[in-house]
Amino acid sequence: MINTLVEKIQKTNAPIVVGLDPMLKYIPxxxxxxxxxxxxxxxxxxxxxxxxxxKGIVDAVADLIPAVKPQIAMYEQFGVEGLIAxxxxxxxxxxxxxxxxxxxxxxxxxxxxxxxxxxxxxxxxVGENRIPAFGEDFATVNPYLGSDGVxxxxxxxxxxxxxxxxxxxxxxxxxxxxxxxLIDGKPLYEWVGEKVVEWGEEVMGDSYSYVGAVFGATYPxxxxxxxxxxxxxxxxxxxxxxxxxxxxxxxxFFNPDGLGAIVNxxxxxxxxWKQEKYAQFGPQCYADASRQxxxxxxxxxSGAVNAAMTGKRA
Amino acid sequence: MINTLVEKIQKTNAPIVVGLDPMLKYIPxxxxxxxxxxxxxxxxxxxxxxxxxxKGIVDAVADLIPAVKPQIAMYEQFGVEGLIAxxxxxxxxxxxxxxxxxxxxxxxxxxxxxxxxxxxxxxxxVGENRIPAFGEDFATVNPYLGSDGVxxxxxxxxxxxxxxxxxxxxxxxxxxxxxxxLIDGKPLYEWVGEKVVEWGEEVMGDSYSYVGAVFGATYPxxxxxxxxxxxxxxxxxxxxxxxxxxxxxxxxFFNPDGLGAIVNxxxxxxxxWKQEKYAQFGPQCYADASRQxxxxxxxxxSGAVNAAMTGKRA
Numbered sequence: 360m361i362n363t364l365v366e367k368i369q370k371t372n373a374p375i376v377v378g379l380d381p382m383l384k385y386i387p388x389x390x391x392x393x394x395x396x397x398x399x400x401x402x403x404x405x406x407x408x409x410x411x412x413x414k415g416i417v418d419a420v421a422d423l424i425p426a427v428k429p430q431i432a433m434y435e436q437f438g439v440e441g442l443i444a445x446x447x448x449x450x451x452x453x454x455x456x457x458x459x460x461x462x463x464x465x466x467x468x469x470x471x472x473x474x475x476x477x478x479x480x481x482x483x484x485v486g487e488n489r490i491p492a493f494g495e496d497f498a499t500v501n502p503y504l505g506s507d508g509v510x511x512x513x514x515x516x517x518x519x520x521x522x523x524x525x526x527x528x529x530x531x532x533x534x535x536x537x538x539x540x541l542i543d544g545k546p547l548y549e550w551v552g553e554k555v556v557e558w559g560e561e562v563m564g565d566s567y568s569y570v571g572a573v574f575g576a577t578y579p580x581x582x583x584x585x586x587x588x589x590x591x592x593x594x595x596x597x598x599x600x601x602x603x604x605x606x607x608x609x610x611x612f613f614n615p616d617g618l619g620a621i622v623n624x625x626x627x628x629x630x631x632w633k634q635e636k637y638a639q640f641g642p643q644c645y646a647d648a649s650r651q652x653x654x655x656x657x658x659x660x661s662g663a664v665n666a667a668m669t670g671k672r673a
Numbered sequence: 674m675i676n677t678l679v680e681k682i683q684k685t686n687a688p689i690v691v692g693l694d695p696m697l698k699y700i701p702x703x704x705x706x707x708x709x710x711x712x713x714x715x716x717x718x719x720x721x722x723x724x725x726x727x728k729g730i731v732d733a734v735a736d737l738i739p740a741v742k743p744q745i746a747m748y749e750q751f752g753v754e755g756l757i758a759x760x761x762x763x764x765x766x767x768x769x770x771x772x773x774x775x776x777x778x779x780x781x782x783x784x785x786x787x788x789x790x791x792x793x794x795x796x797x798x799v800g801e802n803r804i805p806a807f808g809e810d811f812a813t814v815n816p817y818l819g820s821d822g823v824x825x826x827x828x829x830x831x832x833x834x835x836x837x838x839x840x841x842x843x844x845x846x847x848x849x850x851x852x853x854x855l856i857d858g859k860p861l862y863e864w865v866g867e868k869v870v871e872w873g874e875e876v877m878g879d880s881y882s883y884v885g886a887v888f889g890a891t892y893p894x895x896x897x898x899x900x901x902x903x904x905x906x907x908x909x910x911x912x913x914x915x916x917x918x919x920x921x922x923x924x925x926f927f928n929p930d931g932l933g934a935i936v937n938x939x940x941x942x943x944x945x946w947k948q949e950k951y952a953q954f955g956p957q958c959y960a961d962a963s964r965q966x967x968x969x970x971x972x973x974x975s976g977a978v979n980a981a982m983t984g985k986r987a
C-alpha cells in the first residue's frame with residue numbers, strides 16, 4: 360500500500376492528505392437540517408449529517424488528492440451510529456480510488472493489538488470465513504506500549520500489504536511533556552523513531568517502508584535530524600494550516616527525491632467555507648470551497664518542495 | 674464514580690474486575706453454533722456469539738464483583754457489528770449495577786481527545802440535545818501525547834463524575850522499551866505517574882481521585898515507590914492469572930486502608946471452563962466455571978491483602 364500511496368502522490372503531484380474530521384459546527388445548515396428532519400436530533404441524525412457532508416467533500420476533491428485521513432474519534436463520539444458513518448466514509452473513499460489512512464491511534468498488547476490490527480487493516484476469522492471489518496489501508500498506532508503493541512500490526516501489514524504510521528512526535532503544544540524528554544542525551548521521540556526504523560525494516564516496500572511515522576509540522580526544527588535517521592520512513596505530517604505551519608516550513612520533511620512526506624490538513628480544507636478567504640462560496644457550495652482550499656494547499660506545499668529540491672540539485 | 678467503585682469494592686470485599694475480552698475460541702461451541710445458525714459465519718454472527726457469551730458470564734458473576742472491564746479491541750475487530758455487541762454489553766452490565774471500565778486506551782489531542790471523552794464518558798451535543806453514546810463509567814487513556822490528550826477527559830470526568838485510568842506501566846514484556854527509560858534518573862513511567870497525580874488533583878473524590886493509573890501486576894518490584902508517590906490514585910492492575918501474577922505479588926498495590934487497587938483478570942475468568950482446574954463444569958456450564966474462578970480469585974487476592982494489612986497493623 361505504501362507503493363500505491365507513493366504512486367498516487369506522484370500522479371497527483373500532491374503530497375497531501377485531507378483529514379475528514381467532521382464536527383457538527385463545520386457542517387452547513389442545509390445538511391444538518393435535512394439529516395435532522397429525517398432522523399431527529401439524534402445520534403443517527405448527527406451521523407447522517409456527517410456522512411452527507413463527507414460525501415460532498417470527497418466528490419469535490421477526490422481527483423486532486425492521493426489520500427484521506429478520517430479521524431475516528433469524530434465518529435466515535437456519536438457511538439455506533441457514528442461508526443456506521445465512519446465505515447461508509449471509508450468504503451466510499453476506497454470506491455473513489457483514494458488511499459484511506461484511519462487515524463485511530465490504537466495500541467495495546469499481544470492479542471488485543473492483533474484484534475485492532477485485524478479489525479482495521481486485516482480480516483477477522485469467523486468460522487470458515489476471513490472477513491474484513493473496517494478495512495482502512497493504513498492506521499495510526501501509539502507506541503507507548505513498545506514492540507508488543509506494534510508487532511501484531513506488522514504481521515497484518517505483511518499479510519495484507521497495508522501500512523501503519525506510528526506516533527513519533529505529535530503536533531500539539533504539550534507533546535514535549537514526555538516525547539521531548541532526554542534519555543541518554545536523546546529525546547524520547549528519537550528513540551521511538553529508531554524503533555520505527557527497526558520495525559520498518561521487516562516490511563519494506565519498493566522505496567519506503569510499510570511503517571511510517573507521525574511527525575508534527577509544528578516542530579520543524581527537529582525534522583532534519585529525523586529525516587536523516589529515517590530515510591526510508593514516510594512521514595505523516597499533521598499541524599499544517601489551522602495549527603500554524605506553512606508550506607515553506609515543511610521542506611525538510613521531504614527527501615531529495617521529493618517524496619517521503621504527506622501533509623495533512625483537516626479543518627483548513629473541510630471547513631474552508633467558514634474562512635473569510637473562501638466566504639464567496641457560501642455554505643451551499645462548501646465542497647467547492649474545499650476544492651479551492653485543496654488546490655491552494657497543493658500549490659503552497661508542492662511549490663515550496665519543488666523550489667527547495669531544485670535549489671538542492673542546483 | 675470513583676466513590677461508587679470504592680463502595681462496591683468494600684461491599685463485595687472483592688478488589689477485582691472481570692475483563693470481558695471475548696475471543697471466539699473462548700466461546701463454547703453451543704453458543705457459536707446457535708449464533709452462526711441465526712446469522713451465518715458473518716461479523717453479525719460473531720457479534721451475537723460474543724454478546725450471548727458475555728451475558729451468560731455477567732449473569733453468573735454480577736453479584737460477586739464491583740466492576741467489569743470490556744476490552745473494546747475484541748469487539749472492534751468485528752467492525753460495527755462488534756461495537757453493537759460492545760454497546761449491549763456495557764448497557765447490560767450497567768443495568769446489573771456493575772461499574773463499567775471501558776478499556777479503550779484512547780488518546781489524542783484537543784478537540785479529538787474531547788470527542789473520545791464525550792463519546793465514551795459524556796454526552797454529545799446534537800442540535801438541542803445532549804446524548805450519551807457508549808456511556809462507560811471509566812475509560813483507559815494513553816498518555817503519550819501529554820496533557821493536551823488528557824485534559825479533555827478531565828473536563829468530562831468533572832461534569833459527569835466519571836473517571837479515567839491512565840496507562841503508567843503496562844503489564845507486557847516490552848513495556849520497558851520506552852516506559853522504563855531513565856529521564857533525569859527516574860523512569861518515564863514515574864514521570865507519567867507524577868503527571869497522573871497532578872491531573873488527579875483537579876478531580877478528587879472522597880478518598881481517591883477520579884484519575885487512576887494502569888500499572889501491571891507483572892512488575893511488582895516497582896510498586897512500593899509508585900504507591901507512595903500516588904497515595905490518592907487508584908491502580909487498575911492487569912497481568913493477574915494468565916499473565917503470571919498471584920495474589921501475594923499484589924499486596925504492595927494496596928494502601929494500608931486495604932483500598933487503592935483493583936485487579937483485572939480476563940482470560941482466567943471468562944475462559945475458565947477451558948482450564949483443567951475447572952474442566953468438570955464443561956462447556957455447557959462455562960458461566961459456572963467463571964463464577965468459581967471469580968470466587969477463587971477473590972479468595973487469593975483478598976486473602977493476601979487482608980493478611981498483609983493485618984500484618985502491617987500488628
